[in-house]
Amino acid sequence: MYLRNLQYLQSxxxxxxxALAAKACGVSQPxxxxxxxxxxxxxxxxLLVREGRRHVPTELARSVASEAxxxxxxxxxxxxxxxxxxxxxxxxxxxxxxxxxxxxxILYESWCLPDARRSLHMSTADEGSLLTGLLQxxxxxxxxxxxRKFAHPDVAQWQLYELxxxxxxRRHQPLAQAQSLAQLQGAAxxxxxxxxxxxxxxxxxxxxxxxMPAPHMSVRCADFASMLNLVIxxxxxxxxxxxxxxxxxxxxxxxxxxxxxxxLYAMWLFQLKGAKPRVDPEVxxxxxxxxxxx
Numbered sequence: 654m655y656l657r658n659l660q661y662l663q664s665x666x667x668x669x670x671x672a673l674a675a676k677a678c679g680v681s682q683p684x685x686x687x688x689x690x691x692x693x694x695x696x697x698x699x700l701l702v703r704e705g706r707r708h709v710p711t712e713l714a715r716s717v718a719s720e721a722x723x724x725x726x727x728x729x730x731x732x733x734x735x736x737x738x739x740x741x742x743x744x745x746x747x748x749x750x751x752x753x754x755x756x757x758x759i760l761y762e763s764w765c766l767p768d769a770r771r772s773l774h775m776s777t778a779d780e781g782s783l784l785t786g787l788l789q790x791x792x793x794x795x796x797x798x799x800x801r802k803f804a805h806p807d808v809a810q811w812q813l814y815e816l817x818x819x820x821x822x823r824r825h826q827p828l829a830q831a832q833s834l835a836q837l838q839g840a841a842x843x844x845x846x847x848x849x850x851x852x853x854x855x856x857x858x859x860x861x862x863x864x865m866p867a868p869h870m871s872v873r874c875a876d877f878a879s880m881l882n883l884v885i886x887x888x889x890x891x892x893x894x895x896x897x898x899x900x901x902x903x904x905x906x907x908x909x910x911x912x913x914x915x916x917l918y919a920m921w922l923f924q925l926k927g928a929k930p931r932v933d934p935e936v937x938x939x940x941x942x943x944x945x946x947x
Contacts (some may be wrong), residue, residue, distance in 0.1 A: 657688060658677065658688040658691055658692040658770065658882055659717065659718070660690040660691065660721070661674060661684075661685050661689055661692070661720045662689060662692060662700065662714060662717065662718050662721070662889070663721060663722060664677050664678050664685075665689065665701065665708055665710070666714060666715065666718050669707050669708065670706065670707060670708060671686055671689075671708065671947070674835065676856060684776070685764070687703070689861075691936070692764050693712060693737075696713065696717075697815040698711065698713050699713070700713060700717065703878070705717065705786055706814075714731055722871045724753070732792060737798050737896060740921070741769070741905055742770050742771045742772065742852050743771070743772050743773075743908070744760070744771065744772075744773050744774065744793055744794075744931060744932070745774045745791070745792050745793045745794075746760060746773065746774070746775050746776075746792060746793065746794050746795070746796065746932065747776050747778060747781065747783035747786050747787065747791070747794075747795045747796075747797070748775055748777055748783070748793040748795070748796045748797065749776070749777065749778070749780055749783070749796070749797045749798065749851065749892075749896060750845055750875075750877055751774055751845070751851070751852075751877055751894050751895060751920075752778050752920055753777050754821075754877060754895075754897065754898050755895045755897045755898065755920070756796050756813070756920075756937070757775060759902065759937060760775070760932070761773055761775055761794060761942060762936075763932075763933065763936040764932075768907075772821035776874065780795075780797035780798055780799075780800055781800060784797070784800070784803070784808070784923060785806075785927065787808065787923055787924075788805070788807065788808070788925075793924070793931040793932070794922060794924045794931060795922075795923040796921070796923075797919065797920070797921065798851060798920060798921065799919065799921045800922075801860060802925050806926075807926055807927070808923050808924070808925060808926065809923070809924050809926050809930070810921050810922065810923050811921065811922045811934040811937075812919055812920075812922075813919075813921060813922055813934070813937045813941050814895075814919070814920050815917050815918070815919040815920075815922045816894070816895065816917065816918060816935075817915055817916075817917060817918070818852050818855050818856075818892045818893055818895075818917070819892070819893060819896075819908040819915070819916050820837075820890055820891070820909040821855070821884060821890070821891055821892075821893055821899075821906045821907065821908055822888075822890050822906065822907060822913065823884055823888070823906055823907075824905060824907055825888070826890075827849045827888075828840055828890060829907050829909065830886070831909055831910055831911065832910065832911060833911055833912050833913060834859060834863065834865060834911060835865070835914050836891065837868075837909075838865070838866065839869075840868070840869075840888070840890050841869060841871040841872075841892050842846070842868045842870050842871060842889060842891060843870070843871065843872040843873075843874055843883050843884060844856075844870050844873055844874065844891065844892070845873070845874050845876060845877055845880055845892045846870075846873040846874075850895045851918075852891075852892035852893065852918065853892065854902060855894075855915045855916050855918050856892050856915060857888075858915075858916050859915045859916060861915060863913070867905050872889060874945035877893065877898045879899075881893075881898070881899065881902055881906070881918050884906055885902060885905045890909075894918045894920075895920075902909070903916045907926040922937065924932055929931065931946065935938065
């Protein structure tokens with residue numbers, strides 16, 4: 654049974670005659686007749702009945718034509734569904750929002766500048782989603798904090814940097830002079846979320862180990878840029894895991910000089926094993942202090 658003959662049947666149903674169907678299909682009328690005769694031989698019941706000069710489809714014909722249309726649509730969509738060879742000029746990197754701001758320029762300089770034909774595709778999400786995407790080969794690399802106890806036999810990982818995040822407030826905010834977490838009790842906080850882990854968890858952990866009430870997250874922001882804008886214009890406090898996230902606004906905010914340090918916050922590079930890494934960890938070693946491999 655040829656798909657072409659099923660298409661002829663559909664055309665006859667739509668146009669009501671062999672002549673009009675032949676014109677629509679761009680073939681001769683005898684081709685339509687021959688195709689439908691071959692198709693009819695596959696069925697015991699009639700597909701078409703004559704009423705005057707018209708060929709009227711039976712219920713069987715309509716059912717067959719409907720199934721054929723669905724099959725044709727699936728076949729047309731098949732080339733789009735088939736996996737396409739990866740374009741080696743495109744580097745696909747998944748990053749958390751802070752990693753995108755800190756590491757994005759480094760990725761651009763190391764990947765795009767040596768070859769103008771290359772392009773960098775960055776996507777942001779929480780680290781759990783990003784690592785799942787890496788295992789599904791949606792990304793060539795992922796830059797994110799490492800989830801606690803994360804280990805996978807197919808994933809290689811390199812630590813890019815590790816530092817103590819700082820709490821920031823706008824200049825002249827009354828709490829900007831605080832010297833301890835205890836003095837920040839009752840403060841309103843902004844954070845970027847949701848996330849599997851990150852600066853908000855570092856802050857919560859600092860309170861937890863001191864048996865203090867968890868900080869109240871008044872505003873959850875989509876990214877660090879919007880959170881920074883809030884801190885500048887309100888009395889909200891926020892933790893920024895890297896000073897590079899402040900950019901030109903660094904002069905508008907101040908870090909709180911507390912007696913307590915927040916837990917260390919580390920950023921990692923993840924890539925699949927078994928192939929040459931597409932992102933060279935060494936390009937980050939030149940910028941960050943604590944590179945390491947595990």
